[in-house]
Amino acid sequence: MNTDAMCEKVIQRNPNEPEFHQAVKEVFETLGPVLDKHPEFRAAKILERIAEPERLIMFRVPWQDDRGEVHINRGYRIEMNSAIGPYKGGLRFHPTVNLSILKFLAFEQVFKNSLTTLPMGGGKGGSDFDPKGKSDSEVMRFCQSFMCELFRHIGPDTDVPAGDIGVGGREIGFLFGMYKRLRNEFTGVLTGKGRNWGGSLIRPEATGYGQVYFAAEMLATRKKEFKGLKALVSGSGNVAQYAVEKVNALGGKVITMSDSNGFIMDEEGINAEKLAYVMDLKNVKRGRISEYVKKYTKAKYQAIDPSLDHNPLWAVKADVALPAATQNEVNGKDAQNLVKNGVFCVSEGSNMPTTPEGAKVFLENKVLYGPGKAANAGGVATSGLEMSQNSIRYSWTREEVDQKLHGIMKSIHKNCLEAAEKYGMPGNYVAGANIAGFLKVATSMLDQGLV
Ligand code: NDP
Numbered sequence: 001m002n003t004d005a006m007c008e009k010v011i012q013r014n015p016n017e018p019e020f021h022q023a024v025k026e027v028f029e030t031l032g033p034v035l036d037k038h039p040e041f042r043a044a045k046i047l048e049r050i051a052e053p054e055r056l057i058m059f060r061v062p063w064q065d066d067r068g069e070v071h072i073n074r075g076y077r078i079e080m081n082s083a084i085g086p087y088k089g090g091l092r093f094h095p096t097v098n099l100s101i102l103k104f105l106a107f108e109q110v111f112k113n114s115l116t117t118l119p120m121g122g123g124k125g126g127s128d129f130d131p132k133g134k135s136d137s138e139v140m141r142f143c144q145s146f147m148c149e150l151f152r153h154i155g156p157d158t159d160v161p162a163g164d165i166g167v168g169g170r171e172i173g174f175l176f177g178m179y180k181r182l183r184n185e186f187t188g189v190l191t192g193k194g195r196n197w198g199g200s201l202i203r204p205e206a207t208g209y210g211q212v213y214f215a216a217e218m219l220a221t222r223k224k225e226f227k228g229l230k231a232l233v234s235g236s237g238n239v240a241q242y243a244v245e246k247v248n249a250l251g252g253k254v255i256t257m258s259d260s261n262g263f264i265m266d267e268e269g270i271n272a273e274k275l276a277y278v279m280d281l282k283n284v285k286r287g288r289i290s291e292y293v294k295k296y297t298k299a300k301y302q303a304i305d306p307s308l309d310h311n312p313l314w315a316v317k318a319d320v321a322l323p324a325a326t327q328n329e330v331n332g333k334d335a336q337n338l339v340k341n342g343v344f345c346v347s348e349g350s351n352m353p354t355t356p357e358g359a360k361v362f363l364e365n366k367v368l369y370g371p372g373k374a375a376n377a378g379g380v381a382t383s384g385l386e387m388s389q390n391s392i393r394y395s396w397t398r399e400e401v402d403q404k405l406h407g408i409m410k411s412i413h414k415n416c417l418e419a420a421e422k423y424g425m426p427g428n429y430v431a432g433a434n435i436a437g438f439l440k441v442a443t444s445m446l447d448q449g450l451v
Helices: 003-013 018-028 032-037 039-043 046-050 099-115 136-150 169-183 203-220 238-249 272-284 289-295 332-340 356-364 378-391 398-422 429-447
Strands: 055-064 070-081 087-093 122-127 159-162 230-233 253-259 262-265 300-303 320-322 345-347 368-370
Touching: 003 018, 003 046, 018 099, 018 356, 018 429, 032 039, 032 429, 039 046, 039 429, 046 429, 055 136, 070 087, 070 099, 070 136, 070 159, 087 099, 087 169, 087 378, 099 122, 099 378, 099 398, 099 429, 122 136, 122 159, 136 169, 159 378, 203 238, 203 320, 203 345, 203 368, 203 378, 203 398, 230 238, 238 253, 238 272, 238 320, 253 289, 262 289, 272 289, 289 300, 332 356, 356 368, 368 429, 378 398, 398 429
Parallel strands: 087 122, 087 159, 230 253, 230 320, 320 345, 345 368
Antiparallel strands: 055 070, 070 122, 253 262, 262 300
C-alpha cells in the first residue's frame, strides 16, 4: 500500500476529524522515501500503528459556577505513543476543543518529542471549557473536577501533561494541587509548575525563545541574522510574548500582535516596556489586545473581519513571520500575501498554523519555513528538562536551562536539514522534521515488538 492509500484508510477509520486527517496527511506524504528504504517499517505496519492512539480517555467534568449553576464539560487525554518515553504533551482548555483537534495535536507531539532528543512519548489532552471571563474560583473548581478523573491515568513515569492554550501557570497550579491531594505524593507529574514547587526556570519562556532560536538558525543558513529585521507575531499569549522578548534581544523589531478579536500594528516596534504592558494586560488583567492602542496611541488596531478570505495581519510588510496563536491561522492567500510583502522566513510557534495550501506557497517560493513540530519544540524540550530536574531533585540555573534549550534547538535544526538532504528534499524543513522525528519512533516500535 502506498502512503496515499494508508492516509485514505486513516480518514475512513476516523470520520469527521478534519484536523487529524490534515496532520496525518502532512506527515505521511513525506514518508514515501523512508518506507522505500526501510521495507521493515511497511511489513510491521508502523504507519498504520502510529496513527492509532494507544489509549483514548474521555470523561465528564461537572462543576459549579459562582452563582451555583451546574455546568458539564468534556475532558480528554489522548495517549498517542509511548515508544520512546512516557506520554508527554499539553492540556488545552478552549471551547473549540474536540477529538479531532486533540488527536492532531497528539499525533504532532509524537514527532516533535522525538526531535527534541529527549525520552518522551506523545500525548495531548484538554477540555472544551472556556476559561475566558471565569473567576479564579471557577477556574479552580473546574481544574479540580478535571483532575478528579485525570489523576488515575497519569503519573511521572506514565503520562506527564503540561500547559497549552488556556492552560498557564494558574491552571497548572490548581491541577497539581488536586493531583497531590488525591495521590498523597509530590511528584513531577505536570510540567510548567511554579518555581517554588518544582517548576523549571525558562519553562514559561521556552516555546517562544525556541521558536526564535530556530528562526535564527534558518536565517544563518542564508548568512542573515535578526538584527535590523522586522517580524510579525500573531497571538499575545505565552508563546507570542516570549517570541517578542527574544526577537528584541536579538536586535529585531516586532510590529504586530493579536488575539481572537483582532490585531495591533506598531511600526515603532513592541519594545521591552510595551511588552511588559502586554504581559500585564494578558496575564494579570486578562484584557483584550485592542486596549494596547489606548495606551500607545501611534499604534493601530484592526478587528477581525470574518467576511475576509485572509487575515490582514499577514499582509503587513515585514521580513519574518512568527505565528503563535492557533491552528490553520495562515491560509493560502495569507501565505501569498506574506511572500508578496517580503517575508522570507516563517518559524511556527503555534501547532499546524499553516494550511496545506499555505505550506505549498512557502515551499514553492523557497521561504525558510520551519514547521511547528520542529520550531516550537523548545517548550516540550524544556518540560523534559523540568522532568529531569524533578527526578534528581535539583534545579538548574536560568543560564544552564537556556543554554540547553538553545543547544536542543540547534540540534533539531541540524537534524531536520540532514534528514531532508539524505532523503532527497534538501532545504525542506517540513520533510526533514517528519522524517527525523519518525525514524527514532519507528525503530523503537520495531525493537519493542507488536504492542
Ligand atoms: P495562550 O492561551 O497563552 O495564547 C493563545 C493566543 O492565541 C491568545 O492570544 C489567543 O487569543 C490566541 N488565539 C487562540 N485561539 C485563537 C483563535 N481561534 N483565533 C485567533 N486567535 C486565537 O496559548 P499558548 O501561547 O500557550 O499557545 C499558542 C499556540 O502555541 C498554540 O497553537 C499551542 O498549541 C502552541 N504551543 C504552545 C506551547 C506552550 O508551551 N505553551 C508549546 C508548543 C506549542 P485570546 O486571548 O483571544 O483567546
